[in-house]
Amino acid sequence: MIPAKVRAAMNEQIKHEMESFYIYHSMVAYFAAQNLDGMAHWMRCQAHEEMVHAMKFFDHILERGEKVELLDLRQLKTEWSSPLEAWQDALEHEKFITGKIHDLTKLARDEDDFQAEPMLAWFNTEQIEEEANADRIASQVEMVGENKQGLLMLDKELAARVFPAGSPLDPAAYTAASA
Ligand SMILES: [Fe+2]
Ligand SMILES: [Fe+2]
Known part of the structure; x- marks a missing residue:
């Protein structure tokens, strides 16, 4: 059994992670339209993680035998x-997602939901990586500034991110099938 407030917050968190999947795909589309294919690829790999x-x-x-409720997604920036x-x-x-995970961790503690703790600990650790990745790349993009060559080098570097094995988001997974 999950305490009612925790269950509600977990369902909210499914929505927030789906929103991450969604906004990162808007960024995939934006980067692809700018011919920044490495950035588009990196974000598509990130979207996989969000799902x-x-x-x-x-x-x-x-x-835990409770009800999953899929809620409406917010309209996010495109x-x-x-x-x-x-x-x-x-x-x-x-950073917003990290705040939500913190709130959920605190709520689970207040509600004595000990069984949620291992999963929430995993998410708290994961958010360190997620913020570090975005922070590093944002800083590097800022560093290259108006230098197009620098931007292209960075784009090439980001193209090296590897999809988790078997990801359906990897274009290789569906273009091969239809070829
Ligand atoms: Fe996430
Ligand atoms: Fe991650």
């Missing part, structure tokens, strides 16, 4: 005026 995050909460609720603005937004979004 995994949503599913961790989804499965946790189900395993346009950016520069790659820097997009990466800064990615960082801000991750």
Whole structure:
């Protein structure tokens, strides 16, 4: 059994992770339109992680015999005026998510939901990585400034991120099938 308030907050968190999946795909589209294919690829890999995050909460609720409720997603930003603005937004979004995980951790403690603790500890650790990644890339994009060559070098570097094995978001997974 999950305390009612914790269950409600976990369902909210599924929504927030799905919103991460969604906004990062808007960024994939934006970067691709700017011919920054490495950045688009990196964000698509990140979007995969976000769906995994949503599913961790989804499965946790189900395993404990409680009801999953998929809520409406908010309308999030879909346009950016520069790659820097997009990466800064990615960082801000991750900070928002970290705050939500902190709130949920505190709530689970207040409600004596000990069984939620291992999963929430995993998310607290994960958020360190998520903020560090976005912060590092946003800082590097800021560093190169108006230097197009620097931006292209960074884009090439970000193209090296690898999809988790078997990810359905990896274009190789579906373009091969239809070829
Ligand atoms: Fe996430
Ligand atoms: Fe991650």
